[in-house]
Amino acid sequence: MKNEIAEILKRNQLSVTDSRQKILELFRHSNSALAHADIEKQTSEQFDRVTIYRTLQTFVEKGIVHTIPTTDNSVLYALCKDNCSEGHHHDDHVHFICDDCGTTYCLEHITIPKVEVPQGFITKQTDVVVSGQCDKCS
Amino acid sequence: MKNEIAEILKRNQLSVTDSRQKILELFRHSNSALAHADIEKQTSEQFDRVTIYRTLQTFVEKGIVHTIPTTDNSVLYALCKDNCSEGHHHDDHVHFICDDCGTTYCLEHITIPKVEVPQGFITKQTDVVVSGQCDKCS
DNA sequence: TAAATGATTGCAACTTTGTTGCAAAATAAA
DNA sequence: TTTATTTTGCAACAAAGTTGCAATCATTTA
Numbered sequence: 030m031k032n033e034i035a036e037i038l039k040r041n042q043l044s045v046t047d048s049r050q051k052i053l054e055l056f057r058h059s060n061s062a063l064a065h066a067d068i069e070k071q072t073s074e075q076f077d078r079v080t081i082y083r084t085l086q087t088f089v090e091k092g093i094v095h096t097i098p099t100t101d102n103s104v105l106y107a108l109c110k111d112n113c114s115e116g117h118h119h120d121d122h123v124h125f126i127c128d129d130c131g132t133t134y135c136l137e138h139i140t141i142p143k144v145e146v147p148q149g150f151i152t153k154q155t156d157v158v159v160s161g162q163c164d165k166c167s
Numbered sequence: 168m169k170n171e172i173a174e175i176l177k178r179n180q181l182s183v184t185d186s187r188q189k190i191l192e193l194f195r196h197s198n199s200a201l202a203h204a205d206i207e208k209q210t211s212e213q214f215d216r217v218t219i220y221r222t223l224q225t226f227v228e229k230g231i232v233h234t235i236p237t238t239d240n241s242v243l244y245a246l247c248k249d250n251c252s253e254g255h256h257h258d259d260h261v262h263f264i265c266d267d268c269g270t271t272y273c274l275e276h277i278t279i280p281k282v283e284v285p286q287g288f289i290t291k292q293t294d295v296v297v298s299g300q301c302d303k304c305s
Numbered sequence: 306t307a308a309a310t311g312a313t314t315g316c317a318a319c320t321t322t323g324t325t326g327c328a329a330a331a332t333a334a335a
Numbered sequence: 336t337t338t339a340t341t342t343t344g345c346a347a348c349a350a351a352g353t354t355g356c357a358a359t360c361a362t363t364t365a
Contacts, residue, residue: 044312044361065351077315082352084313098236098296102322102351123282128291142280144261144295149302153266156296157282158236164287182332182341203322215344220323222342240322240351 041091048076052084053093062097062107062124062133097124097133098156107135124156127163134163179229186214190222191231200235200245200262200271235262235271236294245273262294265301272301 034053035045043049055071056063063071068081076084085106088094097105110122123136141155172191173183181187193209194201201209206219214222223244226232235243248260261274279293 046313046361048314078351079316079353080314096238098238098294100234100236100294102240102242104240123284125284125288136285139283139285142282144280144297145277146261146263146297146299147274147277147302149305150263150297151300151305152297153299154297156236156238156294156298158294158296159282159284159288159290159292160294161284161291162289164285167287167289184332184342186343216322217324217345218343 037093041093043087043091048080048084049087051075052081053088056094056106056108060134062105062135064103064105098158099126099133100158100160105133107133110135110137121155124158125163126158126160127166128160129162129166132163132165175231179231181225181229186210186218186222187225189213190219191226194232194244194246198272200243200273202241202243235273236296237264237271238296238298243271245271248273248275259293262296263301264296264298265304266298267300267304270301270303 034050034057037053038045038049051072052068055068065081065085068085069078072081085094089096089106092109094106095109097107099105107124121141123139123141125134125136126132127134136159141157144152144155146152172188172195175191176183176187189210190206193206203219203223206223207216210219223232227234227244230247232244233247235245237243245262259279261277261279263272263274265271274297279295282290282293284290
């Protein structure tokens with residue numbers, strides 16, 4: 030378990046530190062996306078705010094975690110499933126935000142539809158965020 | 168021209184003030200989405216930061232403007248085309264963010280595809296954000 | 306296994322972004 | 336024109352995020 034987490038870090042050429050292990054564990058045990066504030070709370074302020082910012086940034090750069098677009102100004106992070114390669118995210122799944130409980134899910138099994146763009150535009154990534162009620166709140 | 172803008176404000180039961188007219192004009196003359204900072208710059212700091220925040224908030228509430236989800240933590244605003252009714256946005260179009268120049272476009276003519284969600288989930292809104300290169304940068 | 310190297314952390318200070326209360330000013334109504 | 340209501344700008348604050356730097360920790364090498 031703990032070894033598996035250390036493995037992921039090593040595979041991404043990251044040194045294995047307490048904060049990285051703990052934060053990565055949080056993501057693996059959560060079935061929803063996490064905000065910076067969630068992580069700060071759930072680690073019971075064991076780590077400095079700055080460390081959490083930097084860890085998340087590193088994880089995004091390494092393709093361990095991806096950010097989820099939201100209409101409000103909050104930033105959400107979620108595990109990339111098949112461990113995207115550095116700078117090459119290919120998390121082609123839909124995100125679902127529940128209006129009631131606020132939970133954000135990665136709907137891994139629903140693939141992003143192809144979206145047409147006008148002449149001259151080139152698509153590199155397509156993000157789909159669905160909002161409404163999740164199965165627990167409906 | 169100016170009258171048309173005043174009309175929109177009156178139609179939405181808003182009193183016609185300098186800041187509201189000027190900011191609404193900015194949106195109408197821009198073919199892309201605007202961030203709070205853009206507006207602050209483009210009004211050459213004629214209005215207080217707070218006024219701009221409050222004006223944008225009011226416009227969103229009235230359905231004159233809508234927010235666009237982004238992967239970074241920035242909030243973008245764009246004109247609602249057919250002047251959504253209060254609280255009832257129905258801007259079912261795709262948003263495109265150019266990775267090179269950073270411009271965000273509302274692709275008015277491209278409709279959002281229907282996205283399946285798992286059993287028990289209820290869809291209320293679907294946001295699609297495509298990123299890549301726009302026609303000017305490709 | 307211990308010392309040396311290099312990366313990461315925590316702290317402090319700071320910037321940027323967004324919010325709130327309130328008096329003054331502007332708009333709309335009478 | 337006067338009155339009532341709304342909006343604005345200021346000040347002060349709160350939250351979110353960033354940067355430099357010394358101390359600490361992880362990894363490498365001998």
